[in-house]
Amino acid sequence: MTATAARALKLLLLSLICALGLPAQSPPIVIRLTLHDTIQPITADYLQRGLRAAADQHAAAVLISLGTPGGLLESTRTMVAAIEQSPVPVIIYISPSGSRAGSAGFFLLEAADVAAMAPGTNAGAAHPIVEGKQLDPILKEKIENDDAAFLRSYVTRRGRNPAAAEDAVRNSRSYSDTEALQLKLIDLTAPNDAALLAALDNRTIHRFDGNPTTLHLAGSHIVSLPPSTRERLLSSLTSPDLAVFFVVLGGLLIYLEFNVPGTIVPGALGTLLLLLGLFGLNLLPVRHTAVALLLAALVFILLETKFTSHGILALAGTLALVFGLATLVDGPIGELRVHLGMAIGAGVGFGLISFTLAWIALRARKNKILLGPQAMIGGLAVARTPLNPSGQIEIRGELWQATLDINTAILPTGSPVRVRAVDGLMLIVEAAELR
Known part of the structure; x- marks a missing residue:
């Protein structure tokens, strides 16, 4: 077949494909979750929602940007179980630079199908803490053994270093990105999301059940799934x-x-x-x-x-x-x-x-509630007629008959007086000074 004939055949095949309307292959989808918070029930709900969304959209992978000081062990166990059972491969990436995966975050990092770190990040310090104080030796040993066994249960399956991982639990060891890579606690380092996905393209990984899976991430479309308004509100309440x-x-x-x-x-x-x-x-x-x-x-x-x-x-x-x-x-x-x-x-x-x-x-x-004339005792009034010793005074806008106390001298009109007592409808007053 001549070169001209071959080109003609290719053009014919392309025309047939276009005529039949065969869809072009769409780029793979990667769901990106941002988990920069303490590990607690709301973050566990957010992770589970993201993994369900990735499965519904038949995504090629889930990329979790992680940065956390740690959190609650029960929520950590829930999240680790969700990662292990995810039908979509999970990539946990400690990013951006300066972030950390402390305590519970280290458990999540080691549970991922692919564990990665950005330069200038660290992970570890997963020693159990209860009530922020020194534990009873026996209780301390029981908690350490339980947490170490929990970590070993999946670190070995992931093909990572169980001794170094257990050291983070028992001795609070923390690792930089280069140290974690050398000790085989993570699979790779990358400066950003694009470089990470490019490095993972066509890489074969083994899922938690042991089945090999090849990642096809070239030209992937990253779809960010941020926490919902409800999750942000509830996370603030925690x-x-x-x-x-x-x-x-x-x-x-x-x-x-x-x-x-x-x-x-x-x-x-x-x-x-x-x-x-x-x-x-x-x-x-x-x-x-x-x-x-x-x-x-x-x-x-x-x-x-x-x-x-x-x-x-x-x-x-x-x-x-x-x-x-x-x-x-x-x-x-x-x-x-x-x-x-x-x-x-x-x-x-x-x-x-x-x-x-x-x-x-x-x-x-x-306090007693006084009504009528009794309520005027102690009140200030003004003489409207000379008090010699009787006369009229004005108090609260009313005119009352009043008489001077026996120890008070005669008072002219306009003099300030204070009510000392009430005798029927007669007020007994004394001289007072206005301030």
Whole structure:
């Protein structure tokens, strides 16, 4: 066949393809998730939603940009299980430069089908922390063994270094990107998403079930799937400081509504803030002894209004409130615990304001409500006629018959007087000075 004939045949085949309307091959889709937050139930929901979306769209891979200080172990286990069961290959990429995958983030990194890091990132420091204090030796050993076994259960299947991974749990080792690559804790490093996908094109990986899969990522179309508005809102509520602030402010507004009934707005807004704060705390590990301290604090503050303790009960209530708030959330990392400054500010503020409101309300209830002439005792008036010793005075815009107290000299018209007592319809007055 001559060259001219071959070209003609190619043109004919192309014309037939166009005439038949055969679709051109579309570029592969890569779903990109951004997980730069603490690991907690909302981030677990976001990851699961992203993996479902990738499966529905028959994506070539899921690319997770990771940066986290760590988080809750239960949420970590949920996310690791979702990654292992994903029908779409999962690539976890610690990025951008300066990011880290600490604690729970290291568990997620090692669970991925492909683990990658950007230059200038680090991962590790996965030692278990409970209540932010030194653990009992036996309990410490049990938790370490459990976490190490959990990590080994999938690190070996991924073909990575189980000894180095376990060292991050038992000895809090943290690795830079180059160290992690040398120790075979990750598969590669890349400066950006495009370079990462290009390096992975046509690479064969083994899924968690052992089946080999070749990645076809050349010319892939990256579709970003950001957290939804609901997930961003709920993730904000999982901040212990914000949740505590909402609970304290909501409680104060509700208390204000009880003291000034009928205003409606403080009560409605306070109820909303209180419910939002309680919802956020419900997503976090709450210590029950701290809840008992908070209840005791409220009892002490209320008792101060009933009994004279010279402020001792109020002080005890405020201290219980501060300690209760400071230890309320039993988070494994600082980002998932109430900061001391917030606990002191909210506790002291709530104690002072609530005690002041209760004291004012109690005084108002104890004050006698006087009606008629008795209500004028102690009031200032002006003489409208000479008081010698009797005459007329004006008080509250009314003219009353008055007589001078026996110890008061005769007063001319216009003199200021003060009501000392009431005798029937006669007011007994004395000279007074206007200020």
